[in-house]
Amino acid sequence: MSATSQLKSPGRRRFLTETARVAGGCAVAGTLLAYVARDARALPAEALRPPGALPEKDFLSACIRCGLCVRDCPYDTLKLAELGEDGPATGTPYFTARDVPCEMCDDIPCVAACPTGALDPALKTIDDARMGTAVLVDQENCLNFLGLRCDVCYRVCPVIDEAITLETSHNTRSGKHAIFAPTVHADHCTGCGLCEKSCVLPEAAIKVLPIRLARGSSADHYRMGWEEKERKGAPLVEGIIDLPDRMPAPAGTAPEAAGGFEPAFKLPGGGQ
Amino acid sequence: MSAKTHLPVGQEAIRVKGWVAAHHYLLLRRFSQAFFLGLFLLGPWFGIWWVAGTLAGSRTFDVLPLTDPLVLLQSIATGHLPELTALVGAVIVLAVYALVGGRVYCSWVCPINPVTDAAHWLHDRLGLQKGWQPKRSTRLWVLGTVLLVSALTGTIAWELVNPVTILHRGLIFGMGFAWAVVAAVFLFDLVVSRRGWCSHICPVGAFYGLVGTRSVLRVSAANRAACDDCMDCYAICPENHVISPALKGKPGDTPVILSPDCTNCGRCIDVCAVDVFAFTHRFDQRVRETATPAEDVPKEYAA
Helix, strand or coil: CCHHHHHHHHHHHHHHHHHHHHHHHHHHHHHHHHHHHHHHCCCCCCCECCCCECCHHHHHHHCCCCCHHHHHCCCCCCEECCCCCCCCCCCCEEECCCCCCCCCCCCCHHHHHCCCCCECCCCCCHHHCCCCEEEECCCCCCCCCCCCCCCHHHHHCCCECCCEEEEEEEECCCCCEEEEEEEECCCCCCCCCHHHHHCCCCCCCEEEECHHHHCCCCCCCCCCHHHHHHHHCCCCCCCCCCCCCCCCCCCCCCCCCCCCCCCCCCCCCCCC | CCCCCCCCCCHHHHHHHCCCHHHHHHHHHHHHHHHHHHHHHHHHHHCCCCEEEECCEEEECCCEEEECHHHHHHHHHCCCCCCHHHHHHHHHHHHHHHHHCCCHHHHHHCCCHHHHHHHHHHHHHHCCCCECCCCCCHHHHHHHHHHHHHHHHCCCHHHHCCHHHHHHHHHHHCCCCHHHHHHHHHHHHHHHECCHHHHHHCHHHHHHHHHCCCCCEEEECCCHHHCCCCCHHHHHCCCHHHCHHHHCCCCCCCCECCCCCCCCCCHHHHHCCCCCCEEEECCCCCCCCCCCCCCCCCHHHHC
């Protein structure tokens, strides 16, 4: 060690100590900030993003919280989340379907207003928007499921007869009426929330949920045999032996009749 | 030397120039802060939509996009490539502040500045200790940390806590608990660290400081020969380390305050009774030659 390095060392030591101190402080502050950032990614289920919003993680990396989409929403559907009061990350736009649903403007002004692409400008047709998916969450209280003809969610649906259809089935309670079950088809549902808004019950029986909650997903390797068969026009496996199906015998015929069903064992005493 | 014999900061300037002239730039600055906030409030309050949005991103007269470059930089750090509108907006903002001084944002536009100024005023009134004084470079570290956290979490991280945009957005779109963040900054500056937020911590200021490193609009101590060492400029300046190189420069040294930390607030011009300082451009090297100042002679004896 030379004399010069000894002269330098107090300054160098101070520099290293101070650098370490600031770096340590920043590591702590950065960790806290990262924790807050991670926490902010949890979007409450009732908060829906505007049309064309990127998936939540990408949305939070793109949305600068300027509020221009809110300003250009003609129905005052969109709001900016207020700090500590609303669930979504502070300052980001969202709407609550039960309060003010999305009216699905043809020109999608919110997407046009977004300067960053957090609302994807690739969304050209509002029917392609997927803000969520409506789910009839409470069949026990839905008036239609009780056998009445409420039909309001079906009537208000902007994609009526595609996103929501009424599927009839026998009303076993009355024995002579039909049940018109409102049935959502996720392929067509934009998640606008008009159905949830207009549900006549005090608490809506049909709700728009984020797609991650509303839907399951099919495994990639699953194939619907009947679809594959139709596409091919023939059974998928060639030369498969199709054994005759043993069907229950028509009423009144002896089970022992040819082609009929014969139990493998008989109950003691025989007969019915 | 005793504090009691020293006049309150700016008192001499008020006596010599009058109250208004001694608060000229302060009044202008408050007007400017109110003006920029007012532009954003015209829409929600009066339905006049000249400007829509917030300081993070706005649209003026339906054509001019403006974007906060630091917010956009964080967005880019997360891996998102913004649309052209936001990029153009950020370039315009960068160009303006690169010209007039990056930290002009801090002193003439930022809505937190009146808050921290109020904290400092009260701090001064109560005669509190200056408290924790982290190095000025701390804010650069914070800036780096913010960008790193953005990149790691994939979220525009600073916007979750940024008092500047939280207050601004709160005033325009609804406060929520934004007042708590503002109160925290006020208390931090009041009792924890004198001028702590704006001059030591805030990464937005650090970023704009870097933007204005080569800015054209500058304060110059052109009349430094007239300085009577009253120290009022040092007392009033939120970044008073920027003064010495210009004011106490040797003959031949530039009189222009070149440090990017200078916020161009102009308070040094206000409080100087002998008009040492003036706004000029960075290439203005003129130093006014007055009668040879009595160098090395303390003023008490010279007077």
